[in-house]
Amino acid sequence: MTETGSRIVADVGGTNGRFGLAHFVDGQEQPVIDSVKVFSCNEFAGLGEMLGAYRDELNGSAPKIAKLAIAGPTTATKGRMTNLGWDISADDIRNYHGLDQVLLLNDFGALARSCPYLKEGQDFVTLKDGEADPAAPISVMGPGTGFGVAMLVPDQDRYITCSTEGGFMAFAPASRLEHDLTEYLRAELGYVCVEHFLCGEGIARIYRFLVDYGGGGDRNLTPADITRRAAEGHAPACERAVQLFLSIVGGTAGDIALAHGAKGGVYLGGGILPKIADMIPESDLLKRFVSKGAQSSYVDTIPVKLITAKYAALVGAAVA
Incomplete structure (x- = not known):
């Protein structure tokens, strides 16, 4: 793992948006996730507004990188949340919040990426050998x-x-x-x-x-x-x-x-x-x-x- 530093991460589905801070620790492959906050999607007009609410929770100590997984088809810079009708632009979110980087990805793509880091008994159970x-x-x-x-x-x-x-x-x-x-x-x-x-x-x-x-x-x-x-x-x-x-x-x-x-x-x-x-x-x-x-x-x-x-x-x- 060559990643360093911290970033905002999110998993936003059709019902809830889960936000947290991811920290990369030397010698540890799996990032540490903390400061998790769950928002109800129906209380927001879009992803940028939800991200703003989470940044407010951090009291000015928010990282300048955000990686946001959303439920719907995406590229790295554009996405659409199918069940909410939200059209999302990473560039618009980056510029509005003054961030250095905003990356979009599909929510199940993010879940898939996590699988090599998950531990049996702690993060998953085996249903079938x-x-x-x-x-x-x-x-x-x-x-x-x-x-x-x-x-x-x-x-x-x-x-x-x-x-x-x-x-x-x-x-x-x-x-x-x-x-x-x-x-x-x-x-x-x-x-x-x-x-x-x-x-x-x-x-x-x-x-x-x-x-x-x-x-x-x-x-x-x-x-x-x-x-x-x-x-x-x-x-x-x-x-x-x-x-x-x-x-x-x-x-x-x-x-x-x-x-x-x-x-x-x-x-x-x-x-x-x-x-x-x-x-x-x-x-x-x-x-x-x-x-x-x-x-x-x-x-x-x-x-x-x-x-x-x-x-x-x-x-x-x-x-x-």
Whole structure:
């Protein structure tokens, strides 16, 4: 690690913006993250305003470098936050705040960049053992406000990060129930993509479908209500919604692993899965992950990890 000094780092999704300071310490590969502050996106008109609020928190001691990971397609200087409708210019933010450098990157690209620095038991848990090939790509994906997808491609002694918009690929139902679910949503939205199910609102969509499909239940529950009641038990529609959500996570992760050739491993992240991790062992997530017909044996060798660190993407932003 040749990085020195400190910088502002951020991971801004469709719901919350997480800001912190990253410090590089001699002899330590992973940057230290501190002074973390979480803001609600709906309280701000744009990323520059949110950055200003964080700089105010630092009482004039803010570094002159900012590396900002955002949920949406980006270049180093321009980006668009799909779920908020924010168009972002790094140059405008740099000039307004008098900074030396502002770098934009995709949020799941930042999460992917963090993976080589994460420690098992501290930052992630293993859901499925396997044989990781160090010369093969690593897939990183997961549900939050949307569904993020990125890939790490090994290049000698480093990784190249490839951010994608894989959450917007068409959803492929794998059962009669999922077919009916897809058609139920198609009547409302037309095009049905993976992200329509694999996000917070996706849990609510699945739940409402099951309520209508099965003929009972309160259609007005929030995603948080649904996952909480599912964890508590005694709420069959909620439990079934979360189990179907996890099944779709597994099937989608397996599809992406096949497309990426992710023999280096799969990391699942995002804000939802760590909160319902206790329900994963009883779900079909891993069964669906490996159920890929003629290529089931190919996928079965791939290890699957669940990122549990709250601010892993801040680490990835720091090392970008």
